[in-house]
Amino acid sequence: MHPQPAGTNADTSDPDTAAALLREAELVLIDLDGCLAFGEAPAPSAAAFLRMVEDRFVVLSNNSTDTPESLSDRLGRAGLTVEPRRIMLAGALMVDELAATHGDGTVALFAAPQLKEYARASGVTLVEAAASTDTVAVARDLSLTFEDLNTMLRLLHGGANLIVSNPDLTHPGNNRVPVVETGALLALLEACLPGLHPRIVGKPDPLMFLRALQRFGATPARSVMVGDNPATDGLGARCAGMPAILVGPNGSYAGVGDLVR
Ligand SMILES: [Mg+2]
Known part of the structure; x- marks a missing residue:
């Protein structure tokens, strides 16, 4: 028993x-x-x-920067052995959800290169600098620019749905100093466009x-x-x-x- x-x-x-x-x-x-x-x-x-x-x-x-594979490699270099199937990440899960539910639609994905690659490999149709799209998907992208933020606003203002990998404003980085997380980007978008109804995956x-x-x-x-x-x-x-x-x-x-x- x-x-x-x-x-x-x-x-x-x-x-x-x-x-x-x-x-x-x-x-x-x-x-x-x-x-x-x-x-x-x-x-x-x-x-x-x-x-x-x-x-x-x-x-x-x-985490919405890595894929399970890239995080497994990174942890391995730090001395922690974790196989990819023992890793579940909000960014990759957001892509899995898009792949499972999105059908013929297009997605403007603001994310790190490895997550975009993972999305393409999962069959998600990504658009770059689109005039319009069905969905704006936001993960943690360290190369995000002011222009990207304006593109997000334009697409959302035009009626695109918003999906966000995770709601965290920060996470503890090196020496436990907080670093900006995806939730802070969501807060920015909500401040600029009140009334958004984001789907938050993590x-x-x-x-x-x-x-x-x-x-x-x-x-x-x-x-x-x-x-x-x-x-x-x-x-x-x-x-x-x-x-x-x-x-x-x-x-x-x-x-x-x-x-x-
Ligand atoms: Mg934590």
Whole structure:
């Protein structure tokens, strides 16, 4: 007989409860920035944490710059071995959603080159500098220009739908200094064009959680999310029906090292 599921009401600030959840979970969903890594540097004990949850984890990140493959390579160079199928990212998931739902429509995708390549390979019809398009899709693009922002505004003003990879305003970068995230671009667009109704793909929307559970055949009640952001990791886990263990300045534990037994 299975032990009773801890559910979303489990007191994960209690170290014994957190340890039991991590020990018994079918799937441990672990956030990237602020949990496993800070910028390009792995977090202290990140490798030990991944060894502890070995073949029962998936990295669940609102990262919208990488593809699972490019992030797997990047983590490998930082000394963390994570195969691409154990990585779910908001940017790539947005592209998957566009590929699944978009049919014959066109998309103006503002994203990093590797995500655009992933979109083309997934069969999404991208338009560059279009006069009009059905959909404006926004992810984190480090080469985004003022002209790009004006193009977004023009297309949205013309009636295009807006889909955004994730709502985060910032994420912790190198030396834990915050860097601008996709949600800040959304805030800018909403300030310029009040009344937008964006679809936001990443956490806290439960979609990415549910896709991860499906991929590994796990159930929410017997899974657990480890994250550093109550508004995305915590709320998203609750919406998906699983408990969350929070680390970092807004959490019950300083870092994932405190969870390694
Ligand atoms: Mg985070």
